[in-house]
Amino acid sequence: MSHSHDHDHEHDHEHPAAPMVEEITDFEVLEIAVRELAIEKGLFTAEDHRKFTEWAEQIGPAAGSRLVAKAWTDPAYKARVLNDAVEACKEIGIDWTEPTGSGTPSDYMNLRVLEDTPTLHHVIVCTLCSCYPRPLLGHSPYWYRSPNYRRRLIRWPRQVLAEFGLLMSPEVEIRVEDSNQKCRFMVLPARPGGTEGWSEEQLAEIVTRDTMIGVALPRAGRTADDTRPVHKARRPVPHETEARP
């Protein structure tokens, strides 16, 4: 073995590759193990699993927006929503039993819609983990599942709402819904001013995901498609191609 070979060998070890992903959790290992066993047993195929994953991940908050817009324009529909929300979801094309017949990905078949009024504002959280009305709102945002949101919202709701940019008047009762059994909850926000005569489609555009969690209020002119504010750098670094003569 030559000296130069040893040197090269040591050199490789001085620069170990940095890990590109965070450590996998026990639950992820468990999911993979069960999934692979189920595929080997023939319960479903890998293709079935991919298709279901694609289906589950494309669910967004659009259905919830439609429900709120319809409830704003049709008092009889709102009454049905407040009386039996799972049944009322069928009128906007959402069947909580899909696709398995037993509720996946809703977890369960109980939904209660919480109606805001001028003097009452609801906000939802799951302090145990991540209960969320997925058939209507899709997958929860990352912060909804974070320990920070879960442990602080129940105790300091007004401060946490302020961190989302929502300052609530002390006159308004804040009602936190800790969703940690088999009911799922969604907020029916109050219809904002400036939307008189709007169609259901127009109204649905301003009912964003966060307004149905309760960390924002809908308002005319702000839609789910709003672009994020871009703050230009104060001391921009010229791009290489721009710096060339």
Place this chain on the structure above:
Amino acid sequence: MSSDKSAGVPARFNVGDRVRVRELPNLFYTRTQMYVRSVTGTIAARTYEDLTPEDEAWNRDDARREQYYIVRFRQKDLWPEYPFAADTLQTELPDGWLEPANN
């Protein structure tokens, strides 16, 4: 006595009743949060009848089902230093975790 093991425990509470969350030992699994233990609230809704989390966690599918309730608490009762008297918090609890309260 009925031989149907899955028959439900009769629901003891109605909307408006005052209830206190019991302080029971944690054995292996529960979904009853510590912050509501021993606190008094009001039944806001009756939801459904189902197994308790403590039984379900051990696949005791033949255990007796219990009525679940949404219970409303005043935030000031949960956190003594809470400054807004009207603010509330609701969470869901099965019958067995509740006891009648008079205040």
